[in-house]
Amino acid sequence: MQMLHWTLGMLASALLVVACGGEADEEQAALRTATPAQVAVAATYDPQTIEEGAANYGVYCIACHGAQGVGIEGLGSNLAESEFVHRLSDAELLAFIQEGRSADHPDNVSGVAMPAKGGFPSLSVAQINTIIAYLRTLQAL
Numbered sequence: 370m371q372m373l374h375w376t377l378g379m380l381a382s383a384l385l386v387v388a389c390g391g392e393a394d395e396e397q398a399a400l401r402t403a404t405p406a407q408v409a410v411a412a413t414y415d416p417q418t419i420e421e422g423a424a425n426y427g428v429y430c431i432a433c434h435g436a437q438g439v440g441i442e443g444l445g446s447n448l449a450e451s452e453f454v455h456r457l458s459d460a461e462l463l464a465f466i467q468e469g470r471s472a473d474h475p476d477n478v479s480g481v482a483m484p485a486k487g488g489f490p491s492l493s494v495a496q497i498n499t500i501i502a503y504l505r506t507l508q509a510l
């Protein structure tokens with residue numbers, strides 16, 4: 370009986386090693402094809418947060434900033450290649466998104482206003498933070 374337990378235990382550990390080995394290979398393959406910036410983002414933000422951010426972006430920002438943050442002429446600027454987004458810390462970006470930028474603001478580049486919270490007053494800090502995590506994955510700079 371004791372022997373059987375031992376044998377089953379060995380078998381379970383062997384299977385575990387095989388399973389983990391497979392996952393590690395996949396991770397290694399993904400890391401080889403990712404840019405250094407994408408590797409850094411993947412290490413910084415929880416994948417679940419990034420996924421929620423993509424969903425929130427799709428509801429609150431995409432109408433003006435377009436899919437993948439490429440921007441829509443006359444509606445919203447390119448966020449993927451924005452030097453401004455790249456330069457700001459997450460906390461600074463949060464503050465910016467909460468406040469927006471009026472059309473006559475000295476920093477305004479397009480003459481079109483960025484509404485506070487994208488024009489959704491009920492957008493929470495937690496939601497905006499998920500959007501920031503997602504924006505980081507779009508960064509092409």
Ligand code: HEC
Binds near residue numbers: 432433
């Ligand atoms: C109604 C349209 C609209 C919506 C919705 C909107 N934005 Fe904007 N946003 C703009 C416009 C227009 C600008 C460019 C302002 C300028 O020319 O300086 C802008 C600028 C920005 C910038 C600054 C980019 C830069 O390079 O200066 C960020 C960051 C940003 N938006 C984030 C967001 C996020 C995040 C959301 C969703 C929560 C959002 N925006 C929703 C219109 C919008």
